[in-house]
Amino acid sequence: MFDRFDDRTLEITTVVVVVIIALVILCYLAIYINPQVFFNPFKPSTPTAVSVITSIVGPTWTATPTRMPTSTFTPTSTWTPTPRPTSTMTPTPTSTPTATATNTPPPPTATKKPKPKPPTATPTPWPYYYSYPGGDWLGGGRPNCGWTGVWGYVVGANGLAEAGAQMRVGNDSGWRADTWTDVNGWYAFEFSREPKAGKWFVRVFKGGQARSEQFWFQTNAGCSGPYSLQEFRIDWKHR
Secondary structure, three states, X not given: OHHHOOHHHHHHHHHHHHHHHHHHHHHHHHHHHOOOOOOOOOOOOOOOOOOOOOOOOOOOOOOOOOOOOOOOOOOOOOOXXXXXXXXXXXXXXXXXXXXXXXXXXXXXXXXXXXXXXXXXXXXXXOOEXXXXXXXXXXXXXXXXOOOEEEEEEEEXXXXXXXXXXXXXXXXXXXXXXXXXXXXXXXXXXXXXXXXXXXXXXXXXXXXXXXXXXXXXXXXXXXXXXXXXXXXXXXXXXXX
């Protein structure tokens, strides 16, 4: 039977059938969602709201007046109250407030003025001060492999050489010795004829009193390097 239809006709027929099935499914779905849809041939009847009135208030009760029998009134004696003495309130003495002593601050004491501090004494500089040459002299010293000692010049306040000035030398072990300047103000003191290690000082004395501070210097036992010092020159000048 189907041999008489070509493929084109079958395709159109198939499409039409599929469309009809889809429309039927959509119609059933619409009726399921809303049974009152216009194309539903079996619309359900619309329910009618029925109001039910429930009586809340009960039957009305009407009171019937009933005449009650009354008893015969018998007069009784009247009781007159006897007056009682009235109690009088006795005033209670109140306590007299006692004055509390107030701590009166003591009169201000006179503030002691601080005593002025005495002026700080300014140390008087020594009459003689030292100096040493620069150049190869390191702190006044230089290497000398044949002599360990100190020398220098003493100049007075007038700028002239000072002869006869007492020069004291010593070391850190307590040893002391003296020498004097010549007419040119020159002095010298030899500690050793070879390099000798030690810590020494030199200062100016006059009349047995120190007239300058101690100038300390240190010598070495070797003289091969520039920092191995044996010979020191320390000059002094009066202010």
